[in-house]
Amino acid sequence: DKSYGQLMIMKNFRPRSFSICPLDISDDDKTITKELIIARFGLNSKITIDLVNLHLHNDRSHNSNEKRCQALENIFKKMKTNNYMLIGDFNFGDYDLKEQNILATYENEVHDLWKDIYHLDQNPGFTFDPSNNLCARITSDSQINRRLDRYLIHTLDNISYSIEYLLMIGIETIPIDPLNIDNNQRINQSDHYALQLIINFRTRSISHRSALVILPTINTWPLINSYREQYDPSFNRWPPHFNLLWPFFDLTDCQDDQEDILLPLRLLLCQIESFSIEINEIDSFIENNISFMKLNQQSTKYVKQLHEQLKQLFPQCSKNNRNGYNPHMTIAQFENEQKLNQAKSSLSLNESFKFPVEYIYILQRPYDNDTTPFHIVYQLPLGSVLQPINSKQLNCVDRKLQEFFQIMNLYETNESYKRKQEKFEKLSSCFKQMFNKDTLNCFTHSFLPYGSFRIGINGQDLDTIFLLNELKSTNNETTFDETLHQLKHDSTAFNNHIVNLLETQIQGNLKDEIIYYRNIQALFPIISILFNDQTKVEIFVQIEINKEQSSNDSNSPESIHGVHEIERLLIYVRSPPIFQYLLTFIRTWAQHVGLYGQVYGYLGGYSWAILCAYVCHKFLSPIKSLSSIENFSINEFFSLVQQFFLTFAQFNWSSQAFRLYPKSYKQMTLSEKSSVHNRGSMRIISPSSPYNNTGRSTINSTRDLIIQGFQRVLQLLDTINTITYEDKSNALKQILELNNDFPNEKIKSLVQLTLSSENNYEIDEWIGWMKSRLAHFINDCEEECHLIIQTQNSIEYRSNNTEAFYSIAFQLDPQTLIQHRNFSYWLNQFLDQFNLYPNRKESMKISYKIISIHDWKLERMQPKPQRIRKK
Numbered sequence: 001d002k003s004y005g006q007l008m009i010m011k012n013f014r015p016r017s018f019s020i021c022p023l024d025i026s027d028d029d030k031t032i033t034k035e036l037i038i039a040r041f042g043l044n045s046k047i048t049i050d051l052v053n054l055h056l057h058n059d060r061s062h063n064s065n066e067k068r069c070q071a072l073e074n075i076f077k078k079m080k081t082n083n084y085m086l087i088g089d090f091n092f093g094d095y096d097l098k099e100q101n102i103l104a105t106y107e108n109e110v111h112d113l114w115k116d117i118y119h120l121d122q123n124p125g126f127t128f129d130p131s132n133n134l135c136a137r138i139t140s141d142s143q144i145n146r147r148l149d150r151y152l153i154h155t156l157d158n159i160s161y162s163i164e165y166l167l168m169i170g171i172e173t174i175p176i177d178p179l180n181i182d183n184n185q186r187i188n189q190s191d192h193y194a195l196q197l198i199i200n201f202r203t204r205s206i207s208h209r210s211a212l213v214i215l216p217t218i219n220t221w222p223l224i225n226s227y228r229e230q231y232d233p234s235f236n237r238w239p240p241h242f243n244l245l246w247p248f249f250d251l252t253d254c255q256d257d258q259e260d261i262l263l264p265l266r267l268l269l270c271q272i273e274s275f276s277i278e279i280n281e282i283d284s285f286i287e288n289n290i291s292f293m294k295l296n297q298q299s300t301k302y303v304k305q306l307h308e309q310l311k312q313l314f315p316q317c318s319k320n321n322r323n324g325y326n327p328h329m330t331i332a333q334f335e336n337e338q339k340l341n342q343a344k345s346s347l348s349l350n351e352s353f354k355f356p357v358e359y360i361y362i363l364q365r366p367y368d369n370d371t372t373p374f375h376i377v378y379q380l381p382l383g384s385v386l387q388p389i390n391s392k393q394l395n396c397v398d399r400k401l402q403e404f405f406q407i408m409n410l411y412e413t414n415e416s417y418k419r420k421q422e423k424f425e426k427l428s429s430c431f432k433q434m435f436n437k438d439t440l441n442c443f444t445h446s447f448l449p450y451g452s453f454r455i456g457i458n459g460q461d462l463d464t465i466f467l468l469n470e471l472k473s474t475n476n477e478t479t480f481d482e483t484l485h486q487l488k489h490d491s492t493a494f495n496n497h498i499v500n501l502l503e504t505q506i507q508g509n510l511k512d513e514i515i516y517y518r519n520i521q522a523l524f525p526i527i528s529i530l531f532n533d534q535t536k537v538e539i540f541v542q543i544e545i546n547k548e549q550s551s552n553d554s555n556s557p558e559s560i561h562g563v564h565e566i567e568r569l570l571i572y573v574r575s576p577p578i579f580q581y582l583l584t585f586i587r588t589w590a591q592h593v594g595l596y597g598q599v600y601g602y603l604g605g606y607s608w609a610i611l612c613a614y615v616c617h618k619f620l621s622p623i624k625s626l627s628s629i630e631n632f633s634i635n636e637f638f639s640l641v642q643q644f645f646l647t648f649a650q651f652n653w654s655s656q657a658f659r660l661y662p663k664s665y666k667q668m669t670l671s672e673k674s675s676v677h678n679r680g681s682m683r684i685i686s687p688s689s690p691y692n693n694t695g696r697s698t699i700n701s702t703r704d705l706i707i708q709g710f711q712r713v714l715q716l717l718d719t720i721n722t723i724t725y726e727d728k729s730n731a732l733k734q735i736l737e738l739n740n741d742f743p744n745e746k747i748k749s750l751v752q753l754t755l756s757s758e759n760n761y762e763i764d765e766w767i768g769w770m771k772s773r774l775a776h777f778i779n780d781c782e783e784e785c786h787l788i789i790q791t792q793n794s795i796e797y798r799s800n801n802t803e804a805f806y807s808i809a810f811q812l813d814p815q816t817l818i819q820h821r822n823f824s825y826w827l828n829q830f831l832d833q834f835n836l837y838p839n840r841k842e843s844m845k846i847s848y849k850i851i852s853i854h855d856w857k858l859e860r861m862q863p864k865p866q867r868i869r870k871k
Contacts, residue, residue: 008037008053015039016048023074034071047158047203050084056091059142064091065098072102076110083159086110086152089192093128093146094120103152113151113197117166120147127168127193134173136191149195157316158204160256165198202256204249206317210364211246211374212310214277214303215239216329217355218630224293224331227282231291231332231343237365237373239625242277242327244307244360245317251364251377255661261314262571263564266380268313269360270567274382275302280352282331289340291332291347302357303327358382359576361626376623379575385449386456386570388417389580396577397632404634404729408736410584412458419535420453420462427537430509431466434501442481444469450540450562452605455570457584459605461536465561468498469544488545499525499541516761520768524561530764568687569609572660573616575629582640583612585732591793594740595709599771600793601702601778607684607694611648614660619643638728641735642717649710653703657683657693682706697775699782701789705744712738742792743809743853749817750810750856751827751848756803758843763802766844767795769837770806777830778808785822787812807856814852 008018017040022033037053052075057067068091075086092099103110114125127149130137137143153161170193173186216224224240251257277299284291295303307325311318332347334340359381363374381387390411391402405411428447435445446467452459470488477485487494499519506517506529513532520526527539542561573579587608590596598604619640623629651658680696681703698706713735720734721727743750755770757763774791781787790809797804810817817823827848834846851859 008039008051010039013041015051016042023071023078032067034067036075043159043201043203048081048083049156049159049201050079050081052079052084052086052088054086054088054090056089058091065096068092068099069102072099076102076106079154082154082157084154086150086154088150089148090150091148093144093148094124095146109155111153111155113153113163113166113199114147114195117163125168125195127195128191129193133171133188133191133193134186135188139191149192151195151197158206160202160204160260162200162202162256163197164200165196167196168193169196170194202254204256204260206247207250207367208247209367210248210250210362211241212244212248212317213241213246213361213363214244214357215241215359215361215626216277218626220353220355221626223353224329227291227331227347231334231347232330233333234330237371239363239374240329240331241361241363242303242329244303245310245314248317248362249314251362258568258571258661262378262380263568264313265310266567266571267564268309269380269382270384272306272309272382274356274358274387275299276354276356277303278352278354279329280349282347282349283328284340284344284347286337286340289334289337290330291334291340291343292328292330293349295327296352300327306360358387373624376625376628377574378571379577379623379629381570381576385454386576386580388412388456388458389577389584390414396629397581397637398630398634400725400729401581401632401634401637404732405581405584408588408733410458410588416458419531419533423462423531423535423537424449424453424464426510426513427464427506427539430505431502433509434505435468439478439480440484441476441478442471443484444471446560448560448563450566454563454566455580455583455609457580457587461538463538463540463562465540465542465563466498466502467542467544467560491543491545494545495525495541495543498543499527502527502539502541518765528768530761565606565686565688566609568660569613572687573613574620575616575623577629578620578632578637578640579612579616581637582616582644583609585637585641585736586612586644589713589735589738590709592736592740593709593712593738594742594793595702595706597793598697599774600791601697601699601775602706602791602793603682603684603695603698606686607682610660610684610686610694611658612644614658615640615644615647617660618647634725634729634732638722638732641732642722645710645713645717649707649714653682653707657685659685660687699779699789701782702778702791705790740793743790743807743856746788746811747790747809747853748811749814749850749852750807751817751850752856753806753808754803754847754849755806756799756843756845757841758802760801762841762844763797763804765839766837766846767804767806769834770846773830773833777826780826780829781808781810781823784826785820787820787823809853814850818850 019038021036021038023036024033034054034056039051039053040048041051042048054071054075056071057064061067090099094100103112118125124145125147126145128136128140128146130140130143131145151166170190171188173188175183176185176187177183221240225235228235228240249257249261251261278296279293279299280296281294282291283294304325304327307327311325332340332343334343359379361376361380362378364377365372365374388411389396389405391406396402431445431447435443446465446469448454448465448467449463450465451461451463453462470484484494484497487497503517503519506514506527510531515530515532517527517529520528525541527541529537529539531537540561569579570576587596587605590603590608595602596604596608598607621628621636680693680698681700682695682698683693684695686692686694716734716738717731720731722731753770755763755766757766778789778791781789788811792807792809795804795806812820831846831848834840837844
């Protein structure tokens with residue numbers, strides 16, 4: 001029972017202290033200790049981290065399971081620091097339930113680094129591998145592959161980390177008899193493989209120069225500042241505010257801040273809806289000689305609840321809060337009680353006032369100057385859905401910029417937004433009838449918006465996700481739980497069952513409001529619904545089984561489809577309202593000039609959002625105060641738009657991948673696994689795991705058209721004045737009025753597809769099938785046929801929306817294109833796909849023709865039934 005197999009070797013740096021510590025693992029019969037090697041390293045003069053090397057009992061020991069469990073329990077309970085890492089041979093695998101249950105108990109505090117990097121079903125991390133390791137096979141009684149060696153890290157105080165490299169090494173073999181050249185037998189050098197880790201630690205300070213606050217809306221500032229300017233010495237340093245957490249983390253604009261502080265903060269705020277604050281009187285803290293504006297009882301309750309949740313998320317920031325939390329807004333500070341009493345008569349509020357809390361703010365000021373005012377470094381929204389941009393929004397851009405957006409019809413109408421909101425609430429309600437705490441104890445569900453609706457900008461459809469999570473605890477299994485557990489080992493049957501249940505709920509609750517709904521079988525199931533008022537809803541169904549989630553973190557799996565991707569952008573942009581305006585403008589431009597739409601080989605909405613987020617983060621001027629957002633002018637907006645086109649016209653798209661963050665080891669290992677997710681001529685990497693290329697539908701031809709689109713805007717700006725406010729407003733207008741040049745001047749022929757059916761429902765279904773096949777065809781045209789193409793980014797409808805036309809343009813003349821054998825082959829392959837559509841009806845027809853550009857234009861000049869274009 002003594003320590004064995006433990007060694008700690010250091011090169012080029014020394015620990016501050018080094019010790020061998022006994023660890024009590026006594027059982028009923030006798031007292032037993034296990035020795036640990038602990039080395040303490042200094043990361044700076046104040047912050048240290050302990051590396052604990054341990055070797056737990058192997059299976060040959062008496063009561064080995066209990067001894068290992070006792071050792072783990074005692075380590076977690078008796079370590080007197082939070083900053084430590086456990087390294088060594090744990091001698092149990094992922095299916096040793098007793099030990100794994102101990103780790104599960106502490107899962108919010110202790111993290112397994114291998115599982116942070118890899119999915120165990122893809123890379124199980126078997127460091128003990130008798131199936132391949134001859135040394136392990138010979139020396140062990142057990143022949144079961146197991147992940148015995150691990151790096152565990154405790155949640156660190158004031159330290160963040162990033163994993164640069166984590167791999168299994170020592171898997172090479174050596175000759176059994178190197179002197180005998182006739183003996184080809186080889187053996188591994190050890191019965192265990194080794195784990196090599198490169199990890200970067202960064203100390204993070206909590207500073208009085210940083211605060212997490214509520215700011216009152218700017219229309220209330222004149223009243224508040226009428227007191228502060230006269231009586232508050234900090235008037236020039238602080239804006240009017242309510243502290244939520246102060247001091248707060250000193251943020252340095254790095255990826256660690258985004259991942260470890262801002263993302264968890266935003267995911268918490270997603271679950272807290274916006275609320276209103278009412279101030280009804282001015283009160284004083286006599287002991288501090290301070291006067292403050294006091295919240296009414298209901299507002300105090302809301303703010304205290306928010307503070308409590310923030311304190312649980314960031315306990316490091318509330319350690320010195322001895323007197324409890326009393327939300328208040330300081331308006332006066334006095335040297336003594338006498339001066340406070342003298343001013344009291346003028347410190348009264350004639351009437352109460354209210355303001356909405358839709359955002360919270362992180363304020364900071366630099367270290368080197370105590371007189372520099374606090375400025376806004378991040379504006380973070382409350383609620384899962386951003387407020388839609390409109391002309392009546394508070395704390396959001398200058399009036400003239402709002403007027404420009406209204407004139408150019410860039411805002412979503414209130415009626416359109418309310419229709420989507422109503423559909424989301426109705427669907428959410430009908431799903432809760434079946435999936436709730438009364439019917440399920442072992443699973444939990446979420447119904448969440450993503451896409452344009454979540455960002456608060458005008459989008460064609462309402463995109464949502466239905467997420468079902470299996471929980472770790474399985475107490476009190478219900479009949480519904482039992483059914484799902486029986487199905488979970490057959491993913492197809494499980495998915496079909498959930499989709500059928502959702503469709504049953506939709507049919508039972510919303511039948512009279514729906515024109516049609518259908519199940520689309522893609523990588524994950526999608527339910528598409530068209531309502532009577534033409535609102536289209538798509539429900540992406542995501543099911544997470546055996547993901548080791550507990551009931552208190554069901555809303556935070558590693559990646560909720562479409563949700564975490566957007567949240568990472570919102571914390572990156574610093575000011576979401578300005579991001580909303582820029583993205584709305586750029587999306588509208590891309591749609592007008594024919595460069596929008598993933599199914600057509602261009603960039604989709606999320607790719608454009610990533611590009612806009614980068615421009616906001618890099619080029620948005622420092623936000624000195626809330627008025628900087630409120631007064632964000634057309635001049636400033638024009639500068640952002642100009643930087644957008646300058647940046648991406650000059651980017652080397654042919655050889656570089658675009659990322660919001662530098663490439664990390666985790667990005668490399670996850671994103672480079674699948675060539676399917678890596679294809680695409682424009683590489684715009686998602687900031688969320690598994691770091692897919694969001695521009696994977698692009699080909700060289702469409703990439704070049706997008707770059708030409710950027711350059712076309714710059715050429716326009718070179719030819720017009722952009723000096724005055726009027727000039728810049730006119731320039732923005734002309735950018736949006738640039739025409740769609742499909743087909744452009746290099747085009748000589750087009751393939752025109754004609755799809756028809758009996759009714760609107762069938763034609764939409766038919767077009768959906770075409771769109772799902774289109775990317776492969778245009779890729780084949782370029783890769784296999786070496787053709788330069790231009791795709792139309794919209795569908796034209798005629799004959800009461802039962803006939804649709806779509807065209808793909810080529811730089812070859814019609815005769816040459818017809819005689820192109822490779823092209824004919826791939827065109828026929830594409831057309832054959834329509835015969836494979838499982839739901840095809842006799843009325844669903846498709847035809848095509850190859851025509852010259854001259855004939856195509858001539859045909860469009862002749863009188864035709866009214867054409868309607870849809871993206």
